[in-house]
Amino acid sequence: MPASSNETKSKIATGPNAPGVPKTDPIIIADNVTRHFGGLMAVDVEHLEIQRGIITALIGPNGAGKTTLFNLLSGFDSPNSGKWSFDGTALAGIPSFKVSQMGQVRTFQLTKALSMLSVLENMKLGAKGQSGERLWSSILPWTWRKQDDEIEAKAMDLLARFKLDTKADDFAASLSGGQRKLLEMARALMSDPSLIMLDEPMAGVNPALTESLLEHIVDLKKHGMSVLFVEHDMQMVSHIADWVVVMAEGKVVAEGPPSAVMKDPAVIDAYLGSHQGTDLGVVTGRIDLPDLSKSKGSK
Amino acid sequence: MDFLGILSQTASWILRPETIAYALATMGLAVHFGYGGLLNFGQAGFMLIGGYGYAISILSLGWPWWAGILVGIGASIIFAFILGLPTLRLRADYLAIATIALAEALRLIVQSTMLDDVTNSADGLGGYHEGFRSANPFPPGTYGFGPWTYNEAELWIRVFGLILLGLAIWGVWALMRSPWGRVLRGIREDEDAVRALGKNVFAYKMQSLIIGGILGTLGGVVLVLPSAVVPQVYLPSLTFFLWTILLLGGAATIWGPVLGTVIFWIVYSFLGLFLPEMVNAGWIPGVTPSQMGVVRFILVGVALMLIVIFRPQGILGDKRELSFNARK
Numbered sequence: 001m002p003a004s005s006n007e008t009k010s011k012i013a014t015g016p017n018a019p020g021v022p023k024t025d026p027i028i029i030a031d032n033v034t035r036h037f038g039g040l041m042a043v044d045v046e047h048l049e050i051q052r053g054i055i056t057a058l059i060g061p062n063g064a065g066k067t068t069l070f071n072l073l074s075g076f077d078s079p080n081s082g083k084w085s086f087d088g089t090a091l092a093g094i095p096s097f098k099v100s101q102m103g104q105v106r107t108f109q110l111t112k113a114l115s116m117l118s119v120l121e122n123m124k125l126g127a128k129g130q131s132g133e134r135l136w137s138s139i140l141p142w143t144w145r146k147q148d149d150e151i152e153a154k155a156m157d158l159l160a161r162f163k164l165d166t167k168a169d170d171f172a173a174s175l176s177g178g179q180r181k182l183l184e185m186a187r188a189l190m191s192d193p194s195l196i197m198l199d200e201p202m203a204g205v206n207p208a209l210t211e212s213l214l215e216h217i218v219d220l221k222k223h224g225m226s227v228l229f230v231e232h233d234m235q236m237v238s239h240i241a242d243w244v245v246v247m248a249e250g251k252v253v254a255e256g257p258p259s260a261v262m263k264d265p266a267v268i269d270a271y272l273g274s275h276q277g278t279d280l281g282v283v284t285g286r287i288d289l290p291d292l293s294k295s296k297g298s299k
Numbered sequence: 300m301d302f303l304g305i306l307s308q309t310a311s312w313i314l315r316p317e318t319i320a321y322a323l324a325t326m327g328l329a330v331h332f333g334y335g336g337l338l339n340f341g342q343a344g345f346m347l348i349g350g351y352g353y354a355i356s357i358l359s360l361g362w363p364w365w366a367g368i369l370v371g372i373g374a375s376i377i378f379a380f381i382l383g384l385p386t387l388r389l390r391a392d393y394l395a396i397a398t399i400a401l402a403e404a405l406r407l408i409v410q411s412t413m414l415d416d417v418t419n420s421a422d423g424l425g426g427y428h429e430g431f432r433s434a435n436p437f438p439p440g441t442y443g444f445g446p447w448t449y450n451e452a453e454l455w456i457r458v459f460g461l462i463l464l465g466l467a468i469w470g471v472w473a474l475m476r477s478p479w480g481r482v483l484r485g486i487r488e489d490e491d492a493v494r495a496l497g498k499n500v501f502a503y504k505m506q507s508l509i510i511g512g513i514l515g516t517l518g519g520v521v522l523v524l525p526s527a528v529v530p531q532v533y534l535p536s537l538t539f540f541l542w543t544i545l546l547l548g549g550a551a552t553i554w555g556p557v558l559g560t561v562i563f564w565i566v567y568s569f570l571g572l573f574l575p576e577m578v579n580a581g582w583i584p585g586v587t588p589s590q591m592g593v594v595r596f597i598l599v600g601v602a603l604m605l606i607v608i609f610r611p612q613g614i615l616g617d618k619r620e621l622s623f624n625a626r627k
């Protein structure tokens with residue numbers, strides 16, 4: 001495993017670790033963004049800044065509004081109020097595909113593999129600025145052939161990284177659930193985004209591969225990409241995140257470096273639970289602690 | 300029973316203007332549905348625009364025949380915008396409803412006495428052939444052999460139709476193997492995923508609707524080249540025949556529409572000739588020949604069901620698709 005990258009040299013926040021603390025170099029700024037479904041306030045974020053060039057984790061209980069916030073930030077849903085910007089550009093009213101073209105690319109919690117396209121075609125679709133995607137040049141192959149070959153080479157590189165290269169010519173429909181997650185993430189990387197937003201990228205991915213992909217994500221950061229990801233796996237969060245934002249019931253309830261956030265009583269209460277770090281068997285009572293078994297005695 | 304006569308007549312359907320017209324219009328549906336996932340249940344409307352656009356430009360405006368084709372194309376682009384602008388941002392079903400409704404509206408309008416001067420209402424249009432025939436490069440004479448024997452006018456219609464069909468096949472092939480086609484097929488699978496990758500999904504769907512519509516329009520032109528424009532042709536059943544052909548041949552294939560059309564017309568015309576003969580020969584008692592005509596439609600319906608159940612990817616579809624039919 002790579003050395004913990006939590007100790008980022010440069011400063012991230014400009015003040016104490018409180019919800020909405022301003023960042024030194026924010027790539028996303030959201031102000032008073034709200035979204036309600038009927039009477040339910042799914043997202044109610046007063047102020048949130050996401051720092052550029054680091055890995056930010058977004059955590060919180062089921063139904064906290066993480067995915068909804070992703071949808072709002074990426075233009076897939078529009079808020080009932082508020083304003084938000086990406087890289088200095090206000091995003092209100094900008095359609096999702098333009099947001100993506102600006103360099104903010106997201107993946108979905110419920111994977112969206114394009115089933116009846118091959119894995120390689122899925123990947124190539126992710127590349128930006130393809131001249132062959134314009135109607136008129138598309139029927140003139142010599143205008144796009146070279147670019148397409150370059151894109152293919154890049155796609156094969158990434159596929160190898162994600163252990164999918166042997167599947168390149170198979171329909172994406174034939175992939176397993178975890179492989180689809182991987183494909184979606186790899187596909188998003190094809191566009192060299194400046195910010196990649198991953199909604200539970202490692203759900204269902206085996207531990208060995210998770211480890212190598214985490215290295216890859218850390219690598220991406222080194223090359224200047226910002227990463228925002230949702231994840232329930234606290235090990236992964238503390239392992240690679242430089243900063244953690246905690247949501248509960250639509251609000252940002254805490255943020256800070258992972259080590260600090262995990263000790264925050266509010267976070268433990270709302271999300272982690274008091275048995276954090278203890279064996280689940282102990283919590284559910286299936287395994288007796290040694291001292292308890294002595295005092296109770298076994299039947 | 301004149302079995303040889305039936306076979307020979309049936310064989311002639313392999314190369315008729317109707318066959319070429321249906322193949323063109325079905326290629327249009329392939330661009331819509333097979334590659335783009337767009338549900339167009341109004342392809343008959345695009346064909347109507349082709350036929351009427353062609354005839355009206357010549358008869359009412361006095362324009363040359365080729366300008367009539369261009370008018371049809373222009374009108375079908377406008378029609379595609381009318382269909383697409385309000386519906387393509389919504390769920391797929393809205394386009395389906397809009398297409399079936401507007402195609403019927405078009406037919407009822409040209410059939411009504413409202414525009415009698417121009418459309419000749421229910422009687423349709425004829426007598427617009429002079430320009431096209433005078434452009435015929437073939438000298439008078441008899442061409443071909445057996446069931447495929449034509450005079451120069453019949454030959455010219457077929458050659459012209461085949462040129463259009465050839466261009467359409469090449470065009471669809473060139474589009475679909477390109478990155479543009481990749482985006483379109485991606486949209487068919489999941490448009491949000493394609494949006495997330497920075498593609499303007501609405502624009503691609505609109506382009507697909509226009510291109511497939513133009514192919515329907517060209518089919519409509521070829522359909523009226525031999526004789527007349529008849530409004531009763533453009534019933535919804537025309538669209539559903541095209542859908543049968545599309546699913547038979549393979550929706551997301553280049554040659555599927557052509558193969559499907561040929562098979563469809565062979566079976567359809569054979570049944571049309573053979574079923575009444577069976578009655579006449581006394582093989583099926585208690586049924587009139589015209590009642591057997593209905594049986595033909597029933598058999599087409601049954602065939603469609605069998606295709607969808609047993610070979611949903613069509614004759615030419617990718618076999619691997621079968622294993623993933625349970626998707627969604």
Ligand SMILES: Nc1ncnc2c1ncn2[C@@H]1O[C@H](COP(=O)(O)OP(=O)(O)OP(=O)(O)O)[C@@H](O)[C@H]1O
Nearest residue numbers: 037040042060061062063064065066067068069109
């Ligand atoms: N389209 C919708 N219509 C109605 N309610 C919705 C809709 N989308 C989300 N919600 C509600 O908004 C709340 C936040 O949902 P969201 O999907 O953002 O949660 P989440 O934090 O991503 O949870 P999880 O960790 O389970 O993915 C939930 O209570 C959910 O029921």
Ligand SMILES: [Mg+2]
Nearest residue numbers: 066067068109
């Ligand atoms: Mg979620």
